[in-house]
Amino acid sequence: MLPIRAQTARRLSMALPEPALPRRRLLGAGAAVVLTPALALAAVAGPGAPATPAQMQGPFYPLALPLDQDNDLTQVRGRTGRAKGVVTDIGGVVVDLRGQPVADVALEIWQVNGFGRYHHPDDDSDLPVDPNFQGFGRTVTARDGTYRFRTIRPLPYPGRAPHIHFALKGRGFGPFYTQMYLAGAPENATDFLLTRVRDPRERDLLIVALEGPTDGTSPMTGRFDIVLGHAMLQRER
Numbered sequence: 001m002l003p004i005r006a007q008t009a010r011r012l013s014m015a016l017p018e019p020a021l022p023r024r025r026l027l028g029a030g031a032a033v034v035l036t037p038a039l040a041l042a043a044v045a046g047p048g049a050p051a052t053p054a055q056m057q058g059p060f061y062p063l064a065l066p067l068d069q070d071n072d073l074t075q076v077r078g079r080t081g082r083a084k085g086v087v088t089d090i091g092g093v094v095v096d097l098r099g100q101p102v103a104d105v106a107l108e109i110w111q112v113n114g115f116g117r118y119h120h121p122d123d124d125s126d127l128p129v130d131p132n133f134q135g136f137g138r139t140v141t142a143r144d145g146t147y148r149f150r151t152i153r154p155l156p157y158p159g160r161a162p163h164i165h166f167a168l169k170g171r172g173f174g175p176f177y178t179q180m181y182l183a184g185a186p187e188n189a190t191d192f193l194l195t196r197v198r199d200p201r202e203r204d205l206l207i208v209a210l211e212g213p214t215d216g217t218s219p220m221t222g223r224f225d226i227v228l229g230h231a232m233l234q235r236e237r
């Protein structure tokens with residue numbers, strides 16, 4: 001029997017409308033992930049290489065978007081505090097099935113705070129809200145397809161491995177939903193969504209190894225490249 005929150009996730013995940021994604025270009029947040037297009041192509045392209053699997057939107061997409069929606073989730077505009085949790089820079093490149101970078105893709109992320117709670121009224125856990133955590137962020141891929149976010153390392157919650165939700169929308173396609181998981185998390189073996197991804201190559205595309213210290217002396221970093229498959233094919237029709 002799954003805990004209530006996991007049951008809610010299952011029940012609601014198919015029922016929610018897709019959000020509109022206003023396009024808005026954002027400035028960099030000082031994230032430290034170093035990316036080059038050449039490295040990106042080597043990492044994710046190749047004949048027969050799979051696309052990033054779609055994953056459900058889930059029930060915790062914000063009902064009301066925060067006023068501060070930039071790509072640094074660890075600070076909320078107008079507040080002096082920092083989000084609780086291990087600061088983590090996530091960056092990557094968005095490419096199509098041929099490995100070509102895709103520019104001007106709007107990306108949104110949302111996740112639990114440093115206590116393991118979503119800032120969403122349907123999260124029925126007793127865990128605290130963190131007013132210094134933005135909970136949701138946006139950015140747009142650059143000409144070379146790269147993007148970056150500064151957030152905190154996600155925590156597991158009942159029924160789910162640690163993950164970050166992603167929504168992508170570009171010219172004529174999307175929103176495309178997926179989720180990013182953490183390498184080495186023991187909950188990956190039982191996560192009801194990740195375990196649906198049977199192809200190990202597809203699974204690998206969803207799992208990111210974080211590097212760096214966990215003591216907060218500097219951000220951890222992780223690279224999450226996203227290969228657009230069906231979404232891009234729809235665009236080209």
Ligand SMILES: [Fe+2]
Nearest residue numbers: 058060163165
């Ligand atoms: Fe989630």
